[in-house]
Amino acid sequence: MTDFTQASAAREINRLAKICEENNFIEPKLYEEYHVKRGLRETNGKGVLTGLTEISTVNGSRMIDGKLTPIEGELRYRGIDINDLVKGFNDSHRFGYEETVYLLLFGKLPNQAELEKFTKLLGYNRKLPADFVEDVILKSPNKDVMNAMSQAVLALNAYDKKSDELDIPNVLRQSVGLIASLPMIAVYAYLSYRHYLQRRGLYIHNPKPELSTAENILRMIRQDKRYDENEARLLDLAMVLHAEHGGGNNSTFTTHVVTSSGTDTYSSVAASLCSLKGPKHGGANIKVIKMFDDMKANVKDWYDDDEIENYLGKLVDKKAFDKMGLIYGMGHAVYSLSDPRAVILRKYTLSLAESKGRENEAHLYKTVERLAPKVIADRRKIYKGVCTNIDFYSGFAYDMMGIPEEFITPLFAIARIAGWSAHRIEELTCADKIIRPAYMSVADAVPYVPINER
DSSP: SSSSHHHHHHHHHHHHHHHHHHHTOOOOHHHHHHOGGGGOOOOOOOOOOOOOOOSEEEEEEETTTEEEEEEEHHHHHTEEEEEHHHHHHHHTTTTHHHHHHHHHHSSOOOHHHHHHHHHHHHHHOOOOTTHHHHHHHTTSOOSSSHHHHHHHHHHGGOTTTTTOOOOOHHHHHHHHHHHOOOHHHHHHHHHHHHHHHTTTOOOOOOOOOOSSSHHHHHHHSSTTTTOOHHHHHHHHHHHHSSSOOOSSSSSHHHHHHHTTTTHHHHHHHHHHHHTSSSSSTHHHHHHHHHHHHHHHHHHHTTHHHHHHHHHHHHHTTTTTTTTOOOOTTBSSSSSSSSOOHHHHHHHHHHHHHHHHTTTTHHHHHHHHHHHHHHHHHHHHHSOOOOOOOOHHHHHHHHHHTTOOGGHHHHHHHHHHHHHHHHHHHHHHHHHHHHOOOOOOOOOOOOOOOOOOGG
C-alpha cells in the first residue's frame, strides 16, 4: 500500500527533478577546455566526419583558393543532381518517388521495365498482415501518430519468421516491405487517432496496388477518396525531396548507429522514427505552420514590410510566438546560400497557391523569406548565411492539400524510410564495427558514505 496520492507523487517528482537538474549540469566552458565537439559539430558549424557514403551528396560550401566558401546548395542522389532527377520525371509526366526509391536502394536509375516491375513489387507489399490493422493499430489509438507508427513497425517483427537475419536479401525484403507499407500504417494510425480520440467518424480504405505512393496516401486519408492530380504530383515531389539527405542527419545517423549494433530492421526503423519526430528534425515544418498562424493573427497588413519585419524581430528577440528566439524554416546545418530542396518546392507550392486562390498567404511567405535573413543577421552573431530550408514551404504545401497537422511529420517519415533503408544496407555491407564515440568523464572522485552517516 503506497503512501502517495497522485498530487503528492507529483510534488515528489518535482522535488527530485530539481536535484536531477543540479547534479546533471556540466559547465559549458569544459567543452571548450577539452575540445569536445558538441553535437558532433565543429565550432564553425561543420559536422565532424564520422563515416563515408555513396548514397547522397549534400554540399553547402566548397574549398576555393584554400578558403571554405559558401555555395548554392547542392543535393545529389547517387551522384545525380536533384534538379535533374525532378526534371526527368516531371518532363515525362511520371510520379517520381518509386523511381527515387529504386535509385537510392540499388545505386542506379531503373529502365522502364525495371521501374514497372519494382512498382508492382511495392504495390504487392502494401498489404499488411491479416487483422493487423484491427488488432495492432485501431486497438491502440495514439495522439502522436509517429509513436503509433513506431509501435506498429515493432509489432511487425512478430509476424516475420526471419526478423533477426541480417543477410542482404532478407534485409532488402524487409526494407521493401516497410517502404511499401509504412504509408498504410501512418494513414491507419491517423484515422485511429481521429476516430477514437477526436470522436470523429471512422473510415478505412484499402490501398490500390496500381496507384503511386502519393496517390494512395491522398486516396486513403480522405473519406471520399478523391484527389486532384496536381495535389498528388506535389505530394510526390515533396516525398522525393524528403527521401534522403546524407548520412549525418539525426534520423539517418540513428539508422547507422543502431544498425551497427546488429539489431533487426524493424528496431532500426522504429529508432529512426523516434528520432525524426523531434521538433528539431522532422517536426520542424509543424513549427513553421504554427509560427505563421501566430504571425497571421498578429500582423494586420500582410503587405506591410515594416510590420512583418517588426514581428520577425520580436521572434528573434524571444518576444513572440513560442519565445524561443527562432524564425522556423530559416537556416540549415549545411546550406547557407540556398537549400536546393526549398528552391524546387517553392516553385510548385506557389503555383498551387495561385490555383487555390491563396495568393495573399503566398505573398506573406515570400516576404518573410526575403526579410528574415536580414533580421537574423542584424540580431545574431552567425558564422554563415541563412536561407530558407525545405520546412519553410512544405508545411504550406501540405496545408493547401488539406493534410492534417498530425499527419505532416509522418509524411516526412514515409518519404525518408527510402534513405534509411539504403543507409542500413550500406552499413551492413561496408562496416564491421559498432559505432561507439567516446565521452570524457569530468566527475570528481567521491567517497562512499554509509547510509547512517549521510
